[in-house]
Amino acid sequence: DAGVIQSPRHEVTEMGQEVTLRCKPISGHNSLFWYRQTMMRGLELLIYFNNNVPIDDSGMPEDRFSAKMPNASFSTLKIQPSEPRDSAVYFCASRLIQGSDTQYFGPGTRLTVL
């Protein structure tokens, strides 16, 4: 199994630009998570989906952030417009709801907003 796949691995953009991060969960997994990690705030849960449905988005910082999961094998996290304080590593993770709560994380996308 290829594991959780995220793209791009690195993204550098200018303030005000739209950023789209992508995630492909492990095949067969039906729960997907988006996390953000910074030195100041550590690892924060932004949103998670069960069976493609957003369950809890209380961690999404503000309206500039949006996440979608159009099907079981793909999810996006969009930031529009981006700001320098959005610079962080964004992780996607997936799990099988019916199994243990073990989450499998992707390699992350390092976002830098100039």
Next chain:
Amino acid sequence: DAKTTQPTSMDCAEGRAANLPCNHSTISGNEYVYWYRQIHSQGPQYIIHGLKNNETNEMASLIITEDRKSSTLILPHATLRDTAVYYCIVRVEHTNAGKSTFGDGTTLTVKP
């Protein structure tokens, strides 16, 4: 989910056992203890989890006290590659509630 308390950092000599403690005094009866680790620049990696019995797998052992208010993750023969941040999390298993709160964890440094 119950809150956990871990030491900020620990050192361990290569080849020796690394014992990482976690305090979870407010754990509920149906909450499991999970351990993850994060090696620099990588995503967190699952290590082990348990409810009340001690658990062992190819990576580590998990010792949970009888009152379940604390646990210890044991890496029996630490290597330099085990240098990482180790997170202890408690949560209910098999629920639709997907939240796992990752605290600050313990930074383990394995020294030659």
